[in-house]
Amino acid sequence: MIPLSLPAVSDAEQPFIARLRSSATLDLGERDALLIDEDEVGGSYAAADGLFAIDGVPAVQLDGDVVLVQPGPGRIERLLRAGSRHNTLLVTERCDQLCVMCSQPPKKTHVDRFDYLEQACLLAEPHSLIGISGGEPTLYKKRLLSMVERVLTDRPDIQFHILTNAQHFDDDDIHLLRQPLYRRVSWGIPLYASDASMHDEIVGKRGAFLRLFESFGVLLASAARVELRTVLLTSNADELPALARFISAKLRFIEVWSLMQLENTGFAKGRWQDLRYNHGSRFEPVAEALDVMNLNGVAAQLFNFPRCSVPRPYRNFAVASISDWKRKYAPACVTCTERELCTGFFEWHPSDEAEAEVTPL
Amino acid sequence: MIITPLRLREHSSAGTLCVNDTGRFFGASPTFVARLTNDDLSVEDEQFLKCEGHRISVDDKFARFAHLYALSERVVQPTTLDYLILVPTLRCNLSCSYCQVSRAGLRQKGFDWTEDTLAAVLEQLDKLPGDRIKIEFQGGEPTLRPDLIRAVIGQCERFAERQFVICTNLQVVTDEILAIFDRPDVFISTSLDGNAQTHARNRTADTPTTDGFFANLKRVIERYPAGKISALPTIDPESPPDIDALIDSYAALGLDGIFLRPINYQGFARKRHRGSREQGEAWRNYYERAVRRIIQRNWQDKSRILEETYFSICLRRIFHPGAERHVDLRNPNPMGIDYIVVDHDGTVYPTDEARMLARSGVVDLSIGDVATGWNGPARETLNRCSTNQFDPACRRCAYQPFCGRDIIDDIARYGRIDLPRTETEFCRRHLHIFDFVFELIYSDDPAVRYSLARWLRLPATPERFGIRHQ
Amino acid sequence: MGGHLTATICCEIGAHDHAAAINAARWISQFYSDVTATVGNRRVDLASGVRGPAELKRVWQTCLANEKLMIGGDAMRASLLAELIE
Numbered sequence: 001m002i003p004l005s006l007p008a009v010s011d012a013e014q015p016f017i018a019r020l021r022s023s024a025t026l027d028l029g030e031r032d033a034l035l036i037d038e039d040e041v042g043g044s045y046a047a048a049d050g051l052f053a054i055d056g057v058p059a060v061q062l063d064g065d066v067v068l069v070q071p072g073p074g075r076i077e078r079l080l081r082a083g084s085r086h087n088t089l090l091v092t093e094r095c096d097q098l099c100v101m102c103s104q105p106p107k108k109t110h111v112d113r114f115d116y117l118e119q120a121c122l123l124a125e126p127h128s129l130i131g132i133s134g135g136e137p138t139l140y141k142k143r144l145l146s147m148v149e150r151v152l153t154d155r156p157d158i159q160f161h162i163l164t165n166a167q168h169f170d171d172d173d174i175h176l177l178r179q180p181l182y183r184r185v186s187w188g189i190p191l192y193a194s195d196a197s198m199h200d201e202i203v204g205k206r207g208a209f210l211r212l213f214e215s216f217g218v219l220l221a222s223a224a225r226v227e228l229r230t231v232l233l234t235s236n237a238d239e240l241p242a243l244a245r246f247i248s249a250k251l252r253f254i255e256v257w258s259l260m261q262l263e264n265t266g267f268a269k270g271r272w273q274d275l276r277y278n279h280g281s282r283f284e285p286v287a288e289a290l291d292v293m294n295l296n297g298v299a300a301q302l303f304n305f306p307r308c309s310v311p312r313p314y315r316n317f318a319v320a321s322i323s324d325w326k327r328k329y330a331p332a333c334v335t336c337t338e339r340e341l342c343t344g345f346f347e348w349h350p351s352d353e354a355e356a357e358v359t360p361l
Numbered sequence: 362m363i364i365t366p367l368r369l370r371e372h373s374s375a376g377t378l379c380v381n382d383t384g385r386f387f388g389a390s391p392t393f394v395a396r397l398t399n400d401d402l403s404v405e406d407e408q409f410l411k412c413e414g415h416r417i418s419v420d421d422k423f424a425r426f427a428h429l430y431a432l433s434e435r436v437v438q439p440t441t442l443d444y445l446i447l448v449p450t451l452r453c454n455l456s457c458s459y460c461q462v463s464r465a466g467l468r469q470k471g472f473d474w475t476e477d478t479l480a481a482v483l484e485q486l487d488k489l490p491g492d493r494i495k496i497e498f499q500g501g502e503p504t505l506r507p508d509l510i511r512a513v514i515g516q517c518e519r520f521a522e523r524q525f526v527i528c529t530n531l532q533v534v535t536d537e538i539l540a541i542f543d544r545p546d547v548f549i550s551t552s553l554d555g556n557a558q559t560h561a562r563n564r565t566a567d568t569p570t571t572d573g574f575f576a577n578l579k580r581v582i583e584r585y586p587a588g589k590i591s592a593l594p595t596i597d598p599e600s601p602p603d604i605d606a607l608i609d610s611y612a613a614l615g616l617d618g619i620f621l622r623p624i625n626y627q628g629f630a631r632k633r634h635r636g637s638r639e640q641g642e643a644w645r646n647y648y649e650r651a652v653r654r655i656i657q658r659n660w661q662d663k664s665r666i667l668e669e670t671y672f673s674i675c676l677r678r679i680f681h682p683g684a685e686r687h688v689d690l691r692n693p694n695p696m697g698i699d700y701i702v703v704d705h706d707g708t709v710y711p712t713d714e715a716r717m718l719a720r721s722g723v724v725d726l727s728i729g730d731v732a733t734g735w736n737g738p739a740r741e742t743l744n745r746c747s748t749n750q751f752d753p754a755c756r757r758c759a760y761q762p763f764c765g766r767d768i769i770d771d772i773a774r775y776g777r778i779d780l781p782r783t784e785t786e787f788c789r790r791h792l793h794i795f796d797f798v799f800e801l802i803y804s805d806d807p808a809v810r811y812s813l814a815r816w817l818r819l820p821a822t823p824e825r826f827g828i829r830h831q
Numbered sequence: 832m833g834g835h836l837t838a839t840i841c842c843e844i845g846a847h848d849h850a851a852a853i854n855a856a857r858w859i860s861q862f863y864s865d866v867t868a869t870v871g872n873r874r875v876d877l878a879s880g881v882r883g884p885a886e887l888k889r890v891w892q893t894c895l896a897n898e899k900l901m902i903g904g905d906a907m908r909a910s911l912l913a914e915l916i917e
Contacts, residue, residue: 371886
């Protein structure tokens with residue numbers, strides 16, 4: 001497991017953004033922090049905003065990272081890790097839904113970090129795809145969109161993928177979302193069932209389904225790019241084919257439907273046995289849903305499905321989706337010929353289950 | 362206001378086939394049709410129709426836009442020219458009985474591109490805005506002028522995506538021609554009417570010529586990977602070849618696609634094959650038997666997938682709009698916009714059929730010249746009528762979302778484009794083929810489902826291709 | 832269609848269905864070449880040389896329903912399409 005947050009001390013009074021640099025190069029910018037001293041488990045840096053020392057990871061592994069130095073709590077947060085394709089910025093921990101399997105259980109308080117996040121994005125590596133998540137990012141819709149638009153304008157090479165429950169889009173947003181800038185934004189939006197009451201129950205909010213489809217109207221009118229996401233649960237597994245039919249009829253404008261296996265963290269942790277659908281022992285509803293999508297010409301993919309657990313005709317739909325920092329493989333995977341293509345397991349997946357379920361290919 | 366954008370057709374297998382303007386469909390029972398007619402839909406009916414996009418409240422923004430989006434997938438909007446059919450020479454070294462272009466003799470003068478015509482073609486190629494190009498060399502026999510083929514290919518090196526199809530009779534394959542064939546962006550399309558006997562009867566006449574063709578065909582098939590070579594039979598509907606013999610002659614050579622096309626009402630064919638003005642019952646029966654036989658053979662031998670090309674095109678028109686770019690079956694059917702034909706004398710035609718009509722002296726549907734342009738009133742006139750969208754018959758036809766409009770075919774057969782659709786061969790042919798496709802869509806036979814899934818390039822075989830509603 | 836008929840039937844036309852029935856009768860032979868239809872006073876006479884009576888009735892019901900749908904929604908369906916094409 002790759003640590004995203006590390007202990008640090010700093011002489012600054014306020015938090016600040018810095019990009020870590022192990023050596024001086026020609027293009028050191030005003031937010032670059034140069035390594036001035038190091039040992040096997042950390043390093044000291046000098047930035048315009050102050051000095052700081054990081055503990056726990058050798059400096060070479062942090063080279064190029066964009067970090068938020070937090071003198072008060074004594075930590076640094078690695079916001080954008082160099083060389084990683086899986087950087088996601090958390091904009092808030094507040095949320096207005098309460099999904100039964102939520103991996104990031106909401107908090108009532110909000111700490112405004114938008115300025116820091118904007119500074120960080122401007123320092124991102126070329127051609128970065130930056131994820132934005134929460135909580136629910138569009139609880140601060142205006143702030144979010146203006147930040148996104150400024151970054152996209154200053155950095156024509158950057159793209160965003162924003163996770164949202166799409167409960168807050170309205171007609172007034174269309175003129176903004178239609179801008180060519182938003183060609184570089186895709187929205188990851190969950191839909192758990194084609195039946196309103198089932199969806200509402202899973203997300204813990206009555207009326208969510210109806211409000212979601214008002215937002216879909218806005219997004220369609222804006223020619224927005226949407227990735228539809230469905231977490232596979234015992235409650236909705238048998239309804240997947242119906243959901244696939246519904247998507248292939250009415251949500252054809254999406255870029256892709258991501259069918260996702262459950263992550264054993266957050267709320268799902270205490271409800272793992274109740275919620276988790278074992279697709280390895282009964283793949284039929286997933287197969288039928290994929291068949292409907294393929295037949296009707298709408299793209300679909302499987303997230304967090306180890307390749308060996310997917311029957312061969314559907315195996316190429318299983319993408320390596322689990323972020324590098326939270327991924328592991330079972331011991332038996334070492335002999336598997338498809339390991340490089342495989343998503344593996346979440347770091348917190350029960351080890352005994354992982355071991356029991358793998359069959360090296 | 363709530364609309365029900367469905368069109369209904371009574372169908373032997375589906376029951377009442379109900380097709381949305383977007384192309385989505387289901388098979389319904391007579392009792393459903395009665396409820397629909399009497400405004401007496403049940404709660405289950407309403408729920409089903411709403412979920413499938415067949416009942417739309419136009420004031421519901423999402424429902425309206427979702428419907429518009431799906432509709433837009435059925436409407437063709439090509440813009441840039443990226444597909445050219447080039448005829449560098451009308452001369453040919455064969456004299457097929459059904460020749461559609463009334464080819465010129467090997468030593469006749471004045472039937473090849475002049476220097477000026479070549480220069481004009483190369484200049485047009487330079488002006489093309491896109492990043493990809495497909496060129497089909499037709500004739501006559503285009504390999505009689507490898508120099509012209511090379512010149513065109515050379516001019517296209519700048520395109521990131523290139524595809525060159527050489528339509529050749531493979532009678533003469535010199536090293537020079539082989540060098541062109543060897544390019545990975547070059548594909549070969551030839552005619553193969555069946556076994557040696559059938560092929561000779563229609564095309565090559567004597568034994569040495571026939572043997573020469575088959576030897577060359579085998580030679581290129583052995584030399585190149587699968588998919589580089591395709592062949593088309595031309596079938597005399599009055600004496601079509603034995604189906605298994607035809608399939609065998611293709612399968613033996615590793616050719617998986619068989620495009621069953623009956624003799625066209627063009628060129629020499631008009632004189633020699635008078636019966637070809639209308640394809641009738643006999644042809645349609647033959648066609649169905651051939652497709653069913655292909656299905657059987659695919660089920661018996663899963664190591665390869667044979668397909669009848671046009672059936673697959675129609676099948677994909679139903680399920681994967683936009684995936685197929687068959688220019689004869691699309692709606693609207695833009696003329697002279699995304700593809701053109703440049704004849705041996707530089708004249709530009711909207712389709713190859715139009716070129717053949719001019720060559721036979723039937724009617725001149727040229728739209729310009731490669732040197733001076735083709736963006737004039739002739740093209741505009743054609744484009745004004747090149748759609749099935751507003752036709753009174755097509756508006757009530759369940760197959761309209763999948764069908765197209767071929768005004769050139771109408772002119773070739775009837776000399777006019779305003780005949781009632783249902784009285785034209787194009788319509789009758791497509792009513793028949795879509796009826797047949799839907800018969801197979803609603804078939805429970807696992808062999809049928811297996812072939813349909815392969816023809817649609819699906820990773821697995823779905824349990825059903827069409828749903829039913831009671 | 833020569834000589835022998837496999838079915839002749841007569842169907843009632845509902846009070847509100849006259850316009851749709853006229854259209855259905857006008858088009859039915861175009862899409863089902865074996866069928867003829869003649870509309871009278873609140874009735875339609877149908878004949879076929881290929882289909883049996885039950886099937887013939889279904890063809891008529893389907894055509895009638897198709898025409899009713901067109902009368903009900905054609906203008907809106909056409910305008911939706913026009914919205915796209917413009």
